[in-house]
Amino acid sequence: MSKKQKRNLIRILIAAAMMVVFALLPFDGWFRFGFFMIPYLVIGYDILKKAGKGILNRQVFDENFLMAVATVGAIILGEYTEGVAVMLFYQIGELFQSYAVGKSRKNISSLMDIRPDYANVERDGAVCPIDPDEVEIGTIIVVQPGEKIPIDGIVVEGSSTLNTSALTGESLPKETAEGDEAISGCINMTGVLKVRTTKEFGESTVSKILDLVENSGLRKSKSENFISRFAKRYTPAVCYGALALAVLPPLANICFLHTPPQWGDWIYRALTFLVISCPCALVISIPLSFFAGIGGAGKAGILVKGSNYLEMLSKTNYVVLDKTGTLTQGVFAVNGIHHSQMERDTLLAYAALAECYSSHPISKSLQAAYGKEIDKGRVTDVEEIGGNGVTAYVDQKAVAVGNGKLMQRLGIAYQECTQAGTVVHIAVEGSYAGHILISDVVKPHAKQAILELRKSGVDHIVMLTGDGRKAAVQTAEELGIQTAYSELLPADKVAKVEELLAEKSDQEKLAFVGDGINDAPALSRADIGIAMGALGSDAAIEAADVVLMDDDPLKLAKAIRISKKCIQIVYENISVAIGIKLLCLVLGALGIADMWLAIFADVGVMVLAVLNAIRAMFVKNL
Amino acid sequence: MKKTYKIEVDCANCANKMEEAAKKTAGVKDASVNFMALKMAVEFEENCDPKAVMQEVKKNCKKVEDDCEVYL
Numbered sequence: 238m239s240k241k242q243k244r245n246l247i248r249i250l251i252a253a254a255m256m257v258v259f260a261l262l263p264f265d266g267w268f269r270f271g272f273f274m275i276p277y278l279v280i281g282y283d284i285l286k287k288a289g290k291g292i293l294n295r296q297v298f299d300e301n302f303l304m305a306v307a308t309v310g311a312i313i314l315g316e317y318t319e320g321v322a323v324m325l326f327y328q329i330g331e332l333f334q335s336y337a338v339g340k341s342r343k344n345i346s347s348l349m350d351i352r353p354d355y356a357n358v359e360r361d362g363a364v365c366p367i368d369p370d371e372v373e374i375g376t377i378i379v380v381q382p383g384e385k386i387p388i389d390g391i392v393v394e395g396s397s398t399l400n401t402s403a404l405t406g407e408s409l410p411k412e413t414a415e416g417d418e419a420i421s422g423c424i425n426m427t428g429v430l431k432v433r434t435t436k437e438f439g440e441s442t443v444s445k446i447l448d449l450v451e452n453s454g455l456r457k458s459k460s461e462n463f464i465s466r467f468a469k470r471y472t473p474a475v476c477y478g479a480l481a482l483a484v485l486p487p488l489a490n491i492c493f494l495h496t497p498p499q500w501g502d503w504i505y506r507a508l509t510f511l512v513i514s515c516p517c518a519l520v521i522s523i524p525l526s527f528f529a530g531i532g533g534a535g536k537a538g539i540l541v542k543g544s545n546y547l548e549m550l551s552k553t554n555y556v557v558l559d560k561t562g563t564l565t566q567g568v569f570a571v572n573g574i575h576h577s578q579m580e581r582d583t584l585l586a587y588a589a590l591a592e593c594y595s596s597h598p599i600s601k602s603l604q605a606a607y608g609k610e611i612d613k614g615r616v617t618d619v620e621e622i623g624g625n626g627v628t629a630y631v632d633q634k635a636v637a638v639g640n641g642k643l644m645q646r647l648g649i650a651y652q653e654c655t656q657a658g659t660v661v662h663i664a665v666e667g668s669y670a671g672h673i674l675i676s677d678v679v680k681p682h683a684k685q686a687i688l689e690l691r692k693s694g695v696d697h698i699v700m701l702t703g704d705g706r707k708a709a710v711q712t713a714e715e716l717g718i719q720t721a722y723s724e725l726l727p728a729d730k731v732a733k734v735e736e737l738l739a740e741k742s743d744q745e746k747l748a749f750v751g752d753g754i755n756d757a758p759a760l761s762r763a764d765i766g767i768a769m770g771a772l773g774s775d776a777a778i779e780a781a782d783v784v785l786m787d788d789d790p791l792k793l794a795k796a797i798r799i800s801k802k803c804i805q806i807v808y809e810n811i812s813v814a815i816g817i818k819l820l821c822l823v824l825g826a827l828g829i830a831d832m833w834l835a836i837f838a839d840v841g842v843m844v845l846a847v848l849n850a851i852r853a854m855f856v857k858n859l
Numbered sequence: 860m861k862k863t864y865k866i867e868v869d870c871a872n873c874a875n876k877m878e879e880a881a882k883k884t885a886g887v888k889d890a891s892v893n894f895m896a897l898k899m900a901v902e903f904e905e906n907c908d909p910k911a912v913m914q915e916v917k918k919n920c921k922k923v924e925d926d927c928e929v930y931l
Contacts, residue, residue: 287926465875525871
């Protein structure tokens with residue numbers, strides 16, 4: 238508890254004790270009034286002061302004003318105990334709220350407890366810990382077993398096992414050795430590592446992730462905006478309602494019914510109205526639910542950039558998946574070399590060299606199959622033709638490496654391949670030299686992931702790929718996806734996403750899932766862009782709205798389930814809180830609900846809503 | 860230009876009011892307050908001095924919610 242909270246607790250205890258004692262004492266009239274003013278002022282002086290200031294600043298209708306009017310009214314009516322009790326319970330509610338919010342703030346930030354406190358730098362032979370902010374790029378840092386890697390870099394000495402679970406939610410440890418990338422936020426488990434930093438602390442993965450999580454609440458969901466608009470209108474509405482309730486029925490009694498006005502009774506009802514009217518429960522529980530949901534998702538390795546995205550995710554009915562790197566491992570292997578007009582190794586060498594500047598998985602596998610050091614000096618005039626391939630000069634010979642479209646474009650006759658997979662045609666000096674068959678491996682969980690997506694309520698699953706039709710159909714059938722579009726350029730993918738966006742209704746949301754490498758336009762065009770396997774890829778973290786830290790497609794369904802749970806809690810809170818309040822308002826107007834029930838409607842509902850909101854944090858078994 | 864500031868405020872409704880007040884301040888294009896993270900993100904209009912604008916934002920926030928703080 239903070240100092241402020243402790244002070245308030247003491248005030249509550251003192252006031253409560255005095256209230257009970259004075260209620261038992263046989264005082265009457267002014268004596269009674271005088272005695273009850275002591276606990277009332279002890280517990281309520283700050284509320285009264287704030288209400289006064291609010292009126293001076295023309296901010297009349299806030300909860301301080303409501304409480305001040307309700308309690309002063311009750312005291313004037315001679316209901317001293319109730320007046321003090323309302324103030325007392327209001328303060329108890331406030332204390333509980335601030336305690337719960339503080340607690341969940343702490344819990345959620347400890348979920349994402351990946352901030353490194355120091356970096357070990359070797360100076361004059363001794364290792365000393367310094368502030369990670371002060372470490373310059375290129376510094377060698379030492380990471381002991383049990384410590385977090387504070388800054389992104391490359392391992393220059395030592396080998397070890399890394400625990401990435403804080404970032405990815407994945408418990409399987411990762412081996413690392415000299416020359417590997419060391420990503421900040423991972424915990425070094427076994428050996429001592431020396432890492433040469435390649436980024437500043439502020440640009441490192443760990444800082445970017447923390448920044449993202451901390452700022453996620455700034456993008457507000459529709460529910461949050463609805464509640465703040467509601468609260469803004471609701472409070473004044475209830476105040477006028479209370480005024481009408483206090484004045485109109487007695488006037489009606491006098492003028493039309495010619496009965497006694499019963500001012501006291503109606504004013505008492507109006508005051509219960511005011512107590513019920515406080516919108517705290519709603520206003521606090523909705524952002525708290527989203528905060529808890531986003532925190533829980535973060536723990537599972539799913540970063541959501543804002544509550545609006547969490548809300549949209551729960552309404553996802555269209556999931557468009559990129560094939561490569563999302564459903565398949567994106568690890569291509571050369572499976573065969575056909576129709577080669579020259580030595581197989583020579584053909585492979587031409588292909589690998591021409592593609593040596595590309596980071597596309599296919600070119601990587603060509604290079605891997607080539608197996609020798611790439612001498613970039615042999616390659617000149619590289620030109621990449623998006624979605625087609627590459628043309629380049631290798632050893633002064635014109636080489637074209639790409640798909641059938643590239644061959645057509647260059648007017649070169651080529652042989653189709655009979656097997657499924659990606660076919661890389663090669664032409665040297667304008668004549669066809671053969672093709673290399675490369676096929677991709679489907680991720681182990683991909684099929685189950687598609688099933689679970691359907692189970693989570695996603696009706697339309699669409700696969701997009703730049704690969705050939707055969708490979709696309711083969712993968713789609715294997716995974717049980719009915720709709721697949723193949724041979725798409727990056728721009729075609731955006732067009733397909735737009736087509737689907739136009740087809741769906743407004744309530745349904747469309748998520749595009751990619752690896753963030755060359756599908757950034759589609760990621761940003763979709764309602765929700767989900768980037769996968771983003772650990773270590775800044776581009777993906779920037780472009781996407783939801784970031785899955787590792788590349789397990791099962792996380793997709795999990796993300797949707799987390800969002801659904803969170804939204805359900807939000808709706809529960811909205812409907813229960815508004816429902817109970819409206820019910821109590823009606824009962825209060827009819828004179829059935831007294832001030833004690835009003836206190837429950839105010840404080841009790843708030844406590845329930847806050848406890849329910851915290852539930853959104855628990856996502857482990859989803 | 861967009862900047863994020865740390866804030867101190869006790870209740871969620873007050874945070875909403877601060878957001879409203881910040882949005883209405885001259886020189887502020889958009890503002891968003893995150894009660895849970897206690898942060899305020901302010902997007903400024905072109906060619907205006909964020910420091911001067913933030914002084915106004917702070918003043919306006921204090922007007923709607925006496926018990927709040929914006930750390931500049």
